[in-house]
Amino acid sequence: MELYKLSTVELSEKLKNKEIDSAVLYTRLVERIKSVEGKMNAFARYYEKPCHLIKNKDNYAVNKGLYGLPVAIKDNICIKGKETTCSSKILQGFKAPYDATVISRLKGAGASFIGQTNMDEFAFGSSTETSFYGPTHNPWDLERVPGGSSGGSAAAVAADEAIVALGSDTGGSIRQPAAMCGIVGLKPTYGRVSRYGLIAFASSLDQIGTLSKTVEDAALIMNIISGKDELDSTSCDVEVPDFLEVIKGDIKGLKAGIPKEYFIEGLDDEVKTIVKEAIETLKKLGVEVEEISLPHTKYAVSTYYLIAPAEASSNLARFDGVQYGIRQSASDLADMYKNTRAEGFGQEAIRRIILGTYSLSSGYYEAYYLKALKARAVIANDFKEAFKKVDFILTPTAPTTAFKINEKINDSLQMYLSDIYTIPVNLAGIPAMSVPCGFDSKKLPVGLQIITKAFDEATIFKVAYSYQQNTLWHKEKPKL
Amino acid sequence: MKYKTVIGLEVHVQLASKTKIFCGCRTNFGAEANTQICPVCLGLPGSLPVFNRKVLELSLKAAITLNCTIAETMKFDRKNYFYPDLPKAYQISQFDMPLAVKGYLDIELNGGNKRIEITRVHLEEDAGKLIHTQKESLVDFNRCGTPLIEIVSEPDLNNPEEAYSYLKKLKSILNYLEVSDCNMQEGSLRCDANISLMPQGSNKLGTRAEVKNLNSFKAVKDALTYEVTRQQAELEEGRKIFQETRLWDDTAKKTISMRSKEEAHDYRYFPEPDLPKFLIQTSMINDIKKSLPELGHEKKDRFVKDYSLSEYDADILTSSKAMAEYYERCLKILNEPKEVANWLIGPVLSELKNLNEAFDSIKLDPRELIEMIKLIKENKVNVNTAKEEILPEIIENYKKTADVLKEKDILQVSDEAELSAFIKQVISENEKSINDYQQGKKSAIMYLVGQVMRLSKGKANPKKVKEMLEKKLEN
């Protein structure tokens, strides 16, 4: 049996019932990684020996347990004692001296960790091409990108190099690669999952979420990692439902909104057709569909690319060669800073740091950063208004399917625009999921994005699960 | 030309919470380098701040007492700059929505009171400490994240003495509130001064210098006095005052320009996304108002009124909260305000000074001190014996008064039979003095009393001895 092909929920059952042994599962997974990683480059590093392996017998009492099941972690979430680098040169050698809250929670539920997945440097990108470790390849077409920035997590899950993975989503970094790799990607509500131990990109937008083979797998992991954390002031004390239970709820009569601003110029024709078909499928399942308007959508990309780099410029200032990571020696302190940062950061990181520093600098703050914060309020309000009328919103996750490696790397704006459908959700702090909904003529996956109001992941899960129960897209596997 | 001096002070005060402002690390002074640290105060990648409730309470106590308008909503901001003692390369501080604004502090001057306006009080985290060696600098992160309030005054102070009085009053208040221990040597109270001169009668402020590295109250006074002279000399010789930072050199007793080492600053303040806003409810402010203790100057006025003490004595007794409270604990046992005050201000303080200890750290149980005073009143011990034999033992070695008495056998002798023997001996050995006395040189009696004291090894009751001697010699 090719154990690594099974879903998290299936494997969790088998581990629980002692049908399989977690050590055997781990070994099989490592073998799989070894056989395809040469083509994929999905991992920044993986561990041939389990990192924190729970023996079967240890964890039978744990509710919602993982019983030693290995999870892949994006390279920006701290695992104690393990190198965590955001796939950047500047953090080479940084072994996190503490666990992120999601890692402690996963450990508590019996998870082990297979490795850390490749990503765009500091999550700056939509293609996983800006990594210090080189680009990750899309398992559906190795010449194409897996999306990004959690491209390593998405590709690993799609290529069965990981059972399930954690990623982070600041402007679409879970959903867009999930769509491009044909898997399920969830960005929870801002504040639903603790950010403690997630190396910050843009603190007011970042959120940890799941990349998984199925909707149920996402529910299983969300049951473990959600909820208020005393170490994160922005995590919310809101009741966490049992997502594996609510998933089964009926969707008949729920109202879906289709925002007209998401189906205009820039959206690939094939993607448009496939998403419309998915909407039709949901209609048949009893969902009522109406067109809505999110009138300020066109300002989202500008708003995002002012706010996110500004926060990033401050968050990344600590990488200065003093405490950890690499240092370029210099006799003078200022030169030590400047040389270290020039050497340690890649081009996109430098571009965003400069852009962000500028938008906060004296004389420009009002025109750029403050203006963007106001625009953010306007965009968030669009969603508030929409959710007065509908229960959830359906859109394409990305305007195109996976593009070719190097196709957009030299055109920042084109790259930025590939997040056009995912960015508004982060600005509004609300949850959204991408589920596989078909393939284009090149056999590249397309994702359907389901968006709800804050803390209503339950509705997302219901809709996505119903859709998945009635389609077979998620069963398709790339040939490697 | 005559000039008017204009001074504004920025005072940083470390708040007396057990733990840091955004994490659970302790803030003990003098801990081994880099031992009071965690991912949060080290700004390790992925760590996040969580605000200490106690810090808000302490800072509100201060702001309310300084008559400030308290913000309904306050927020934190990031102040971005690179420095090796600042691990995140930004300081979490407050920019446009600080804790409190528009307060005042009344200071006492020789000519009466003066009101000094306070611009704002805001919260921030402290940075670490750099130790400079010949070749490199070493970083100790212990102090990172220590909670501070910055109290900014309006430029209302017009000479170094006023600045000194302001600081002294501020320290007394924060001390009484138990908001801070205000120890300048340990850095829990730090002061930067902005100082400029303007021609008398003008209403246009002159260019100011910011003076830093003021590590004691005296340094503040000395540095400002120096600056007044320096700036006046510059102006009188037609030179320009630069807007610059100057460091006080306490050894050379002068300020030194830092102009050449300064870079342009653009702190790029923006709202701290990792910390939500804080609403400060009226109920919280009211609760704190109710809990505010009596302050130093209030205590002083009460001491003068209730205990008929002189202004001078009351001032010394209330110079620290510990001393004022100690005084009143003593009075509860023995209601002799003047007597107890004299003991505290005199012998007790000088003994502590010998030991180089502050009143806050006194370990003397008030009961033992009062026991000693009572012994004197009851003629069981004489004053000098008490000062020299008992007091050091009970202060320094924490002994009980009764035990010292036993150990040293210094109970005063008032028994007539016992004293008669000494007196007899003295009379027989001092014929000349007796003659002097009997011939009208009454002062000779004191010599004889002294001789009895010597024979009794200081234990004789001198008053009694004198009486007995007089009686004997009259006959």
Added chain:
Amino acid sequence: MDVKYVAELAKIKLTPEEAEKLQLQLDNILCFFKDLENLNTENIEPLSHVLDVKNVFREDVPRDSISKQDILNLAPQKDDDFIKVPKVVG
């Protein structure tokens, strides 16, 4: 935008060629952002925290520190007790 000045603020060394290239790219991006000027944001409160969370505290309870050695081990340059940096002037 003055890329050289901003790079100085951000403490990143740029060669003249890099600075020139960045200048072009960023000017292009900033031009794209100009569109935001068309959005009327009068009377709109800036949104810095997307959720309405307020007054999140921790209590003043000490927690264990992490070991000095763990931190020193991460440092590029150190001695027994301290992290070393090039001499800071002033």
